[in-house]
Amino acid sequence: MTDSDLKKIHIVFNGQDTPPLKISQLFDANKFNRMTAVTGNITADFINQYLSRFIKVEVALSTPENHEVKTGEDVITKVALTDALLVAANKKPAKIFEALTSDNQVNVLNNLFQVAIAPTQAIHSRFYLLSNSETHDTRVILGSLNLDNDSFDSQRNQYEEILVFDNDIRLFQNLDSHYKNDIKPVLRPFFTENLLKAAQNQIDESLKDNKGATNAVVILDNEVTDQIAAADMTDLISHDIQKQIDENKIPAMITKAMRDITTNRSQDKEEAERQIQQHDTIYTLQKTAVSPRAAKPKLKSREKIFKQVQDALISGMTPQQRSAEKKYTTFLYDRPMERNLVNNNSGLYVPNDTGTHPIPFGKVATISQIRDGLKSIDAIMKGYQQYVVDYNDDYGKRFYEAILYSFTAPFLWEIRAKASLNPEDGNDIPNFLILGATAGSGKSTLLRIINQLTWNTDRSLIDFGTIYPTETPQKKAKTVDAIEHYMKLGSSYPVLMDEIEPYFFQQDQYSRHLVVDTMNELVNNPHAIAPLIGTTNYDSGFTMLRETARRTYYLQIDKVIDEQQKGEANKYIYNVRQTLNNTLFKDFVMRMASLLEDDETPWRAFDEKTGKLDFLANTRKLFRDYYQMADMEIPPYFADEICDDFKESSRNRWAKLYLTQEEDFKYRQQDHSLLFDISKLNTFNGFTADSIEKYRNALPIELCVDGINGKRGKFVEIKANEFFKWIGERNPYADEKDMDNNETITAKPAKKSSESLAREPKRGFWARLFG
Template sequence: MIDMSLFEITRTNIVLDGQKVNLPIEGIFNHEKYQHFIGVTYSCSPRFINQFLKGFETVEIVVGIPEESHLQKANAEITKITYEKQLNNVLESEPPKFFRDLSPENQEAFQQQKFKMWAASIGYVIHSKFYLLWNVDKSNTRLIFGSANLSNHAFSNQINQLEEVLIFDNNDLFEVMKQRYVDDISQVITPYFPKNILNVKSRKKVNTTNGIEAVILTSDDLVKLKEEQIKEKLDDITEKVSVGVLPIQIYADIKELPREQTELMRSRQDQLERTETIYELSKEIVSSPTKNPRFKNTAALTKSIKKKITLKIIQQAASADIPERPILFSSPNQRDILLDNSGLFIENPLDKEKPIPYGKKATLVQIQESFKVIHKLLANYETYTLNYEPEYGSRIYEALLYIFTAPFIYELKRQAKTVESAHDIPQFLFLGGNAGSGKSSLLRVLSKMTKVSPECLAFVDYDDILPKNEHHRKSKIIQQIISWIQEENVAPLLIDEIPNEFFTKETYGEELIVNNTNHRGRGGDPFPVFIGTTNTENYSLPERAARRSYYLKIDKPFDEEFRGKTNQAYNDLLKTITTDLYQDFVLRFAQKLDEEISIWELCEGKGKIDFLYYTREIFKEYYALIEQPLPVFFPSRRFDDSQESNQEKWRKLYLGSSREDFYYQPDEQLLIFKITSLDNNLPLRYGEVKPSVLYKKALPPKVVIGSLDSMDIELYADRFFEWIGVENPYKKKSWLKKVFKG
């Protein structure tokens, strides 16, 4: 075997005037030596601009096509592909999101037109890649060719991605390529950002440390910008047709797009919705006459765009009675700990155009009083709950840690090295409790501790999401939840009394959790977490959905003998709750994120990330600050109640009346269970879904042999009994164990 340690692999091969050199990124893009920059590239990241281009006096960047090759495509096909790609880019709000992630200084530079960013016009693909740098009198010029895009990865020698960077200083080729840019490329480009986002007066702003105002974009802003930019893209086509840069045939090419719609029906649902919008737009925006097709007049065009954007982008349930959600924006790029700015913002009731930074340092007295409230909450559980144990109190505390961390969950997902590891950071928390266990009361307490808007409900009852007379109400409730959890509003979504069907019907809870988690991948845009309560017997999720969610079993009932005292203690507690600790916490956690914390080495024995690790650390700092030891009920680890719930389900099944339906095959050491027998014995217990289906979903793949679709399922005997925590009764004991039995 070859010892790879003997080899030194150069990932980014930098050649300057024919000589291999080792230059840092800031040395390649030296803004002290060169004041002006033009870049033509496949892709560019806000981070790269923020780090390496901010020092230039002028910057122009042209972004081409980063993903798929369009070589050997006919012009008609290029038109269709670029039309779809450009409009899809708009519908995904990529340009505004890119602008949002720029530093305030760079945002201002784009608004003042010192920096400019372009995209290829619809109908053209720019496959070029080169960079031009020069100083004021052009006594120093630099031309860069190669494969590297404007990203940190491309110019890093630490990433296993081989790149070529060829640099020519003060070379005649500089003027050749500069002229290429002026004569050709500049004729087939269009502004990357919507015009209105560069309009300083019309944007929402907050002050930063250096006095520069930074732009904040809400979900409503993004919808409006989509409408505007689609119109701008189409106007660009009309203009280029009028001057001969694009052929008049482009209108007919776009008109043909609906015929190809079915070919994309197999793509992801969210991608499909955006694609349908593009196709439907293409039907309406071109005038009816076939001889001289044109885009409709401005009024009709605007109406068509607004109609389609409204229908496809804002798919809220058709009811005016939807409960109002509190609003909490997240903009990490505007985070400034020195100004007590956590990167979170709430709406300003006096001026909605000026969001208010959320977060405030608490005094020592306020922190002490807040922890008195937390300890009183746990003391109430200990006093009035039947069979209370400290471990039970830890689950209550864990729910508190989760809701405190909620606005930052999406940022933690961004740190994931793989999509699979990102699944360990759940967007969904379920609190399972029996009747009388106080799960709704706990939800109200958590809501009040983290309240950001006095005008909104503390939480929403699942049955109150839509009016009772709503047509197709059950499926629309799921659609409304999907709309909420796909918002960029990071205020947690709190829902009480989630019914059985949410967990048992595959197209409800299971698909909602799995599809949304898979769509989120490793974070990306802000999103809210979902915290819901349900009865313990209702909770049942298959392995793939359980892996992507967090379940805390809070099922011990309060003692009926002390009902009056329990209610009084709860009401007294509510009166003392403030948001002081929460507002202080968001500043401390934001500071942890600014320190570029990494949670990916903090795995436990079961392999899951303790995504609340730094929340626990902050709370430990609080205890040190108030000079108190960690209480016995403080949760030191994440729980795995979902797995334990499934184990308990099968353990009771095996040890109970269904034991006679298990058959052991000693030769193969297999256990066979006639699972259809459950449908005969328990016909009504789980409503519309057969009990056998629920029990199948509760089995982990490691214990199952073959398929779960047959009447009899085969299980690995040793693995199954180890999983349910029961000694294998079929396993032969050694003669020593028989001798010393008992």
């Protein structure tokens, strides 16, 4: 039996096996209009897609299981209360509320959609009660499912049991009574009064500023959600615990268990450091919330607890960390569920000028404005054309490609979801654009131009080396953590990072942590994580780990501005930048939003030469349309395909190594392979200290005998035929017939003299793509 033959989502309908039902059939809003649920998880996407049409919904969230607790008091302090405090501290209610459609946000505010948690009891129950107040039809659903799409994903390799009972009145009434009498009394709102008050205030302000509008979306800023989290955590301890003590729902001496919660504290130290710190903070909060020496300890006053909560929320961060977090200030929120093209809403939102509420971003431009925008880009390109040494149109495509990527960046996570047939495909739509450039090539200026063309400012750049001061302990790790924080603030505007240091790409603990893990997160759980557009100093030794390169779009800008014309070039580009604005970008987001809403839009376009997915194909189409509308010719620097500069750079590096040190490549006839002693790439022989890893990383695994094992150790073993095709050189160990027909390789011919080799014509390196 194969994996595909296994029935992982097992549905029993009124006692009979049934084929898998669609989620909309199971939670049938046509037949039923009310739902009560006790479930383990609920997501905003699930609510938006499947629960919006119910007129009344009540959901109780259960508690994660913890197999380490030993007593009933541990269940209250170390499971229920700790989980409730973590939910508040991590702002989960605000995040889910913000991700709801504006209509569903209103339903929550009007008490038509209620979510609750149990802060002092562990709930492991799972049941769903659907009813119709007019027809009196009922449905009971029992099983392991949650209110999220993962529970219904048959490819997730998890089993789900779903038992459905229609119009079983006795079962329905039994569970309905159990919910009302036993579960509901220990619940408290998940969407708290503090959150709903802040949301309502923002809606009122938004409607006041936009007279005639019927609704408004809520997106709360960090300062507001910080205050909500502090107030919610304070209420949990000072109000909910005391209330349930007074009502005899939990023992009065639970306060002693709270005070002793850190005694003999031992947890699995292999958990993520952040999770451990969070638990320690919550435990300390519980302990310090109780009088320290009383035989029958009591809770401190609400004011003291609130102060302790505020101190705890910032105790894990140094002033340097707080300063580093504030360096990212550009926010552009992508909300596809709010997209309404009829009303000129692209689904993108920005904070208003005062930062009190979000407003739609995007505006259709006139033909004249589009023409002006294209002329501005052309003026930029003419500057590089005039002042860059050895400029040609193929080189210019790198600058243009960077602009196309930056325009597309806010929608990359949506495009990735639409273009990916499986998670692995998602890596072909990289969330990282790196501009590898030499000093004096204009890379920082290009980053500022990108900022102006998309955000109408040049002040959003972050300098990699100054995120933390030089003397900061563990500066490298903290810098990467800060970048990850910037990318995961919920904004989809790219993080613009200047002068990324080479160690980031070459050391596994940094590039893998950020690039690989972030891409894995994106392909398995599509959501808005801001792309990163960064520059790094290119020299002949620049390299990336293979896993990083696989998930990064790398453009090489290795030609410099003419030193003798530098003053004139600076003056020219300064004048051009005075004319730049983001009018074209605002129009672009409207057109891209239209493509994303059109089910007929193709997203899987592959380049004929390389076979790679061109994730910018629709961006190219929109820009071609722009030139047609503006009655302008498509310029020669227009990028028609994805560039593959990292692979080209790697190929060039090994080609030079072979041509200059041919004698070090030893042919092994029985395996038709080349052995190379990679340890020779040392400082004694004129290489840099890290050359071994640079060359090892640049060698594709598919060229190595035994795959990854062929790259390891002192001797690298390379497939001869494939290697020579890759570097674009004739294989000296095979005659022409053998090479053409891929026949058995003959013995090595007599080695030609260097003089005769020099006389042989050589094909241009750029013309030998894949041989």
